[in-house]
Amino acid sequence: MKTVISNNEQTKELVNLVLQGASEAFNTYRNIPGDRKADFLNSIAAEIELLGTSLITQAMAETHLGPERLMGERTRTCAQLRAFADMVKEGSWVEACIDGALPDRKPLPKPDMRKMFIPLGPVIVFGAANFPFAYSTAGGDTASALAAGCPVIVKAHPGHLKTSSLVAGCIQRAALKNNIPSQVFQHIEKTDFDTGQALVLHPLTEAVGFTGSFAGGYALYKMAVNRDRPIPVFAEMSSVNPVCILPEIIRKQAKGIAEKLANAVTGSMGQFCTKPGLQLLIEEEGFEDYLEALRHKFSTAQPAALLHEGIASTFYKRRNESIGTEGVKLEMSSSLKASVQEGYPSLISVSASDFIRQKTLHEEVFGPFTLIIKCRDKKELLEVIRSLHGQLTATIIGTTQELQNNRDIIDALTDKAGRIIINGVPTGLEVCPSTVHGGPFPATTDSRFTAVGISSVKRFVRPQCYQNFPSELLPNELKDENPLGIRRMVNGSWEDPGKK
C-alpha cells in the first residue's frame, strides 16, 4: 500500500527541512569573518551582472516593466549588495563597545563588560511584485540579512517566479565560489499561502522581512507576533504619500508642479510604494490652474500594462470604489483607451470634510491614481494631515517664505512619515546612509527601523554582552588590540583607528 501524503504534510516536511538546513548553516555562517561575507555579497552582484540582458528580458516578460526601469533597478540592487559588502568588510557596523574592569572600585569592583551586535538567525524574505530585483530575491532584505550573518530563505513572488529563480541561481553560485554553506540561502518556489505561513510559524525561524500589500504584510505580522515564541517582522506595506502644496507657490508655478506630480503618479504606472496618492491644496487663487494643468497631463498620459493580473484587477476595483465614494469627483482619466491589463491614469478630487469622514479614501490605491483634497483653509488642511495613517513619506511644496510661515504643517507631516521631502517628489528614493524607508504603521510594522540603507541591518541583529571574558574567548571585534581596526566606544569615548 502506498502512503498518501497530503499537500499540507508535504509543505510541513519541506519547510522543516529548509529551516533545519538554515539553522545548521547559521552555525557556520555566523562565524565567517566580515571580509569573506563581503566577498560573497560582491560575488552575488557580479553574478547578477553576468546574466546580462537575459535577466532583464525575463523580468520584462514577467512584470511588464520597461528595460530602462529594470536596468536602473538592477544597478541599484548590485550597488546595495556592494554597500553591504563594504559595511561588513570595514566592520564597525557591529557597534563594538568596551568598558574595562575596575577591580579596585569601591564599594564593589567593576567587571569587564563588552558588547556588539550578533545575528538573529534564519530570516524569511517575501519579495515585492513591483521591484523584482531591489526588493526581492537579492534585494535589500536579503542583502541586509546576509550581511548581518543570518541565513535567508526567499519565498519567490508568483509574479516573477522565473526572474526570482535566475537571481537565486546567482546567489547559489556566489555561495559555491566563496565556500559559503549552500543552505545560507534557500529559494522556495512553492508560492501558496500555506507555505508562507509554515515558514513564518516554524520554530527555527527568527525574523521576517516583507514588502508588499497591507493585507499580506499584516497577515504575516499577526502570525509572527502570535506564535508561541513571537519573532520580529519588518513589513513595508502601505502608504499614500501625501503631498501638501501651499498657495503662493501654486499661484506662481502651477504648471511646472503639475507636470512633476503627474509624472510621479503615472511613471511606471504609479507602481511605487512612494507614489504620491494624495495631494492637499487650499482652494485659493491658482488652485483651478493647477487642477487644469493636472487634468491636461492625465488626459494625455499613456496607459501601460500593470505588473500582473492581480495588481490590475485590484487597481480597477479600488479606483472605481474611490470614484463611487460620496463627494468624490472624477476629474480626468486618460483619454487613451486602456485594456483590462493596463493602468488607466486617473485623477480624482474630494473635499477635505468628505475625505476625513470616509476612511476607505485613506487607503492606498496601487497604480496610476491620485486624489486631490480640496481644503477651505489651512486649519482644514491641518485637520486632514492629522487624520492620516502613518506613511513612508510626506512632501511639502512651497516658496521659501511660506515654508517658513508653515512650520506647523511641516511638524504635522513629520508626525506621520519616515521621510519628509521639501520641494520634490517622494518617488526616486536615494540610497545612502541617511535613507529612511520606513514609517509609522501601516507604512511599516515598526517605525524604529528602515528597509533601505545600510542601517536596515539593525532589523536582523541583537546586542550581545560579554562579561569578564578572557581575550582569547572574545570575538575579534571586542579584543583589546582591535585586530579588525574598527571604530569602537571604549570606556565611554569613541576610538577610531582611522582605518576608514
Add this chain to the structure above:
Amino acid sequence: MKTVISNNEQTKELVNLVLQGASEAFNTYRNIPGDRKADFLNSIAAEIELLGTSLITQAMAETHLGPERLMGERTRTCAQLRAFADMVKEGSWVEACIDGALPDRKPLPKPDMRKMFIPLGPVIVFGAANFPFAYSTAGGDTASALAAGCPVIVKAHPGHLKTSSLVAGCIQRAALKNNIPSQVFQHIEKTDFDTGQALVLHPLTEAVGFTGSFAGGYALYKMAVNRDRPIPVFAEMSSVNPVCILPEIIRKQAKGIAEKLANAVTGSMGQFCTKPGLQLLIEEEGFEDYLEALRHKFSTAQPAALLHEGIASTFYKRRNESIGTEGVKLEMSSSLKASVQEGYPSLISVSASDFIRQKTLHEEVFGPFTLIIKCRDKKELLEVIRSLHGQLTATIIGTTQELQNNRDIIDALTDKAGRIIINGVPTGLEVCPSTVHGGPFPATTDSRFTAVGISSVKRFVRPQCYQNFPSELLPNELKDENPLGIRRMVNGSWEDPGKK
C-alpha cells in the same frame, strides 16, 4: 435624576484625559533642547535624594527590602537619571547623519538627505515589584523615555503605591522647577487590570515599557500587537539564568563556588530577574562535594519577608509544584522556620532527561530557589542548554583550560541570552554603555533592545529622514554648522568636533 457612571466608563474617561494631556505635552516637550531636558532629569535625581530617609523608610515598609539594598538601588536610579541627562546634554545619541546634495550627478542629481532619531510619543510604564526605584516610577524606562523626548505615564505598582507616589512627586516638582509641561509625566494610582489595559489600548499611546512577570508582560504585549494600530512593547519578563559549572573547576573549588552561588540565589530572597535559577553540572568527581557545600549553605540560609503577599503565595505554589514534579528531589530547604510571608531558601535537583521533557521546570520560580540539573556528560549538558527558553543571562564557570576546550558550550549559551558571564554570577548588573539587559523571548519581547544602559533609549525613538530641507527648517542636530557640536556621520565619514 443622577447619571450613574460605571467604573469602566470612569476608567475610560480618566485614561482619555491622561493621554490627551500627554499628547499635548509631547508637542512642546519634543522640541525642548537637550540641555533643558538634562536639567529636568538631573533635577529628578536631586529631588529623589532630597527625600532622604523618608523614601527609604516608605519603600522598606512596602517591599520588605533592607535599607542597604534600597539605598544602593536609589544610588543606581539617580546615577541612571544623570547618565541620561549627560547623554541628552551631549546630544550625539540622535545619531545624526548627513549626505549632501550632488546637483550635477549623472544620470540623476542626488538630493540632500539627513536623518536623526526623534521620539515616538507618549509611553506607558509599568514598574516592577522587586525594584521600587530602579525599574519603577523614575527608573530606567521612565528615564530613557523622558530622555528620548517622550511623555511618560506611570501606572503605579500596587506593591509599593506610596513609594511610587513619593517618587512621582519628585518628578512633578522637577518638571515645575524646570518649566517642563506638567503632563510630560503623569502618575496613575488606579492599579486595576482595566486601567492598565485602557492605557495600552488608547489610540494616542505610542509605546509600552514593562518589567515584571511573564503573565503580566505577555498579556500587555498581546494587547499592544493586536491593536488596530500595533505599538512596540518592551517587556522584560522571565529568565531562569542558567549557570553552567564545568568539572575541573568543581574538583578544585567546590566550596568557594557553592558559596558564591548560594549567596546569589538567596540574597534579597532571590527576588532578582537575574537570579541563577538553574545550575548545570556533570556528575563527575567533585559534583557531590559541590552539592554538599550548597546544601550546607541553604540549610543555614535565613528566611526573610518576600516583597508582598502575591509574590509569597506564587513562590510557594511554584516551589511546591517543582518539588512535586517527576524525578525532582528536594536537596535542602532552610532549617530555619519561615512564615508564609517569608521566602524559604530551597535547593532542588533533577536529572537532565527529566528536566528536558518537563517544560514547567523551565519556567522561572521567583524567589530563593535554584534547581541543579545533573548531566551524565557534556553531550547531555549541551542538550539541556539547547532545550532552554531565551534568557537575560547565561553564565559559565570553568578553569582557563576548560573554557578554552568548551567553546561549543559558550556558543550554545550565547544563543540563549543577552549577557554571557564567565566566572561570575549574573546578579549585580553593572550599568555602563556595554550593558545589555535583554535577551531572546521570553526574557523580553524583543531581543533587539536593552532595558538598561543608555542605549535603552532606542526603544522609544525612530529615525526620521529630512530630504532637501533648507538649513533654517532643519533641527539643530542636522544643520551644516553643527551648532550643538555633536558627533555625526557626514557623507559616509564620522566627524567629531571633539566636544567630548
